[in-house]
Amino acid sequence: MSATDGWRIRMLVALYPPAWRARYADEFSALLADTGVRLATELDVVAAAVRVWLHPPVRLHDHAGRMRTTVGVTLCAWAALAAGTIVFAKLTTDGAVFAHGRGADWYDVFTFAAFGSVLAMAAAWLPLSVAMVRRSRYRARVVAPLGAPTVLVLGFLAAAAALAGLLRPHTRTGAGIGMAGFLLLAVLGVVTAAGCAACPALALMRSRPDGPALTVAVVAGLVATAAMVIATIAAVGYTMARARSAGVAVFALVMAAALTVAAVSGVRGLRAVTAAGSNNHAG
Numbered sequence: 398m399s400a401t402d403g404w405r406i407r408m409l410v411a412l413y414p415p416a417w418r419a420r421y422a423d424e425f426s427a428l429l430a431d432t433g434v435r436l437a438t439e440l441d442v443v444a445a446a447v448r449v450w451l452h453p454p455v456r457l458h459d460h461a462g463r464m465r466t467t468v469g470v471t472l473c474a475w476a477a478l479a480a481g482t483i484v485f486a487k488l489t490t491d492g493a494v495f496a497h498g499r500g501a502d503w504y505d506v507f508t509f510a511a512f513g514s515v516l517a518m519a520a521a522w523l524p525l526s527v528a529m530v531r532r533s534r535y536r537a538r539v540v541a542p543l544g545a546p547t548v549l550v551l552g553f554l555a556a557a558a559a560l561a562g563l564l565r566p567h568t569r570t571g572a573g574i575g576m577a578g579f580l581l582l583a584v585l586g587v588v589t590a591a592g593c594a595a596c597p598a599l600a601l602m603r604s605r606p607d608g609p610a611l612t613v614a615v616v617a618g619l620v621a622t623a624a625m626v627i628a629t630i631a632a633v634g635y636t637m638a639r640a641r642s643a644g645v646a647v648f649a650l651v652m653a654a655a656l657t658v659a660a661v662s663g664v665r666g667l668r669a670v671t672a673a674g675s676n677n678h679a680g
Contacts, residue, residue, distance in 0.1 A: 402433070402434055403430075406426050406430060409434070409439065409443075409446075410422050410426055412443060413450075414449060414450055415459070429442075460670075460673035461605075461673070462605075463665060463668075463669035464612070464614075464615050464666050464670060465602075465605065465606070465607075466666070467615050467662045467663055467669070468601060468615060468666070469598040469601050469602070470659070471521075471615075471619075471622065471666075472597060472598055473591075473594040473595070473598060475514070475518055475594070475622070475655075476594035477651075477655040478625045478655050479515075479590060480586055480590040481648065482507075482511050482625075482628055482629075485632050485648060486507075489632075489635070490504065494508055496635070499638050499639055500635040500637075500638030500639045503634040503635035503638055506627065506631035507631035507632045510624045510625070510628035511624070511625070513624040514622075514624035517618070517620040517624060518617065518618070518621045520613070520617045520620075521614040522597065524613055525606060525613070525614040526543050527610070528608065528610035528611070529543065530543065532604050532606050533604045539600045539604045542596040543596070543600045545592065545596035545597075546592070546597065549593055549596075553589040556585055557582055557585070560578060612673075615669075615670055618663055619660075619663040619664075619667060622663055625659075626656055626660075629649065629656065632648070632652075636648075
């Protein structure tokens with residue numbers, strides 16, 4: 398078997414869910430190596446992988462694994478949603494907590510929903526983080542990724558302060574740091590948000606927690622997602638009430654995509670919570 402065939406086989410096996418790979422990866426890889434990897438084979442494998450993802454065999458169900466995946470996916474999607482709400486607030490009201498004038502009621506709903514979503518995510522991750530640290534026996538490979546978001550946020554604030562100090566003297570009065578500076582700051586914010594989501598998700602994969610803290614994280618993640626749905630609707634309502642439709646379609650589409658990912662994963666995680674509870678009750 399050539400190196401190219403070996404790489405193609407690994408890629409094809411990676412298309413399947415983790416529970417399936419844990420059970421069948423070695424046998425399936427050997428089968429592909431024996432039969433050869435052709436285009437028709439690749440198409441068949443892709444189609445079969447999709448079927449397994451949609452309808453995984455009952456014997457391969459890993460409810461705790463499904464819940465951990467949901468928590469990680471929800472966190473990553475929520476980080477994108479949080480970045481979107483911050484950019485929206487900055488562009489519409491210069492980051493003010495409350496607005497005045499037309500559409501102020503819409504903006505108030507946006508603010509309360511966004512803050513409610515933050516509280517829900519805190520309720521999801523604080524107990525789970527404690528459980529992960531205890532489960533890992535305080536090992537650095539878990540503790541360090543969990544602490545990374547604090548470092549990243551402090552680094553972003555320091556970079557923002559430095560950027561403001563450098564750009565403000567070169568912009569006209571009342572222009573703040575200017576559009577170029579704002580775009581640079583937005584990019585830094587998105588990178589920071591991605592890191593703040595990816596690092597705890599890495600800790601989640603390494604520690605593999607289960608139990609009540611994981612269940613709470615799944616449910617709280619769904620609540621946080623629901624709050625972001627309300628915040629997004631309110632943001633669009635505020636924009637339309639102010640007759641400022643420029644960019645609102647892009648904002649709505651991006652937020653809708655992230656919300657869909659979070660909602661689908663959250664529902665699957667909730668089903669796993671219910672199934673795990675039924676199994677425990679039956680046992």
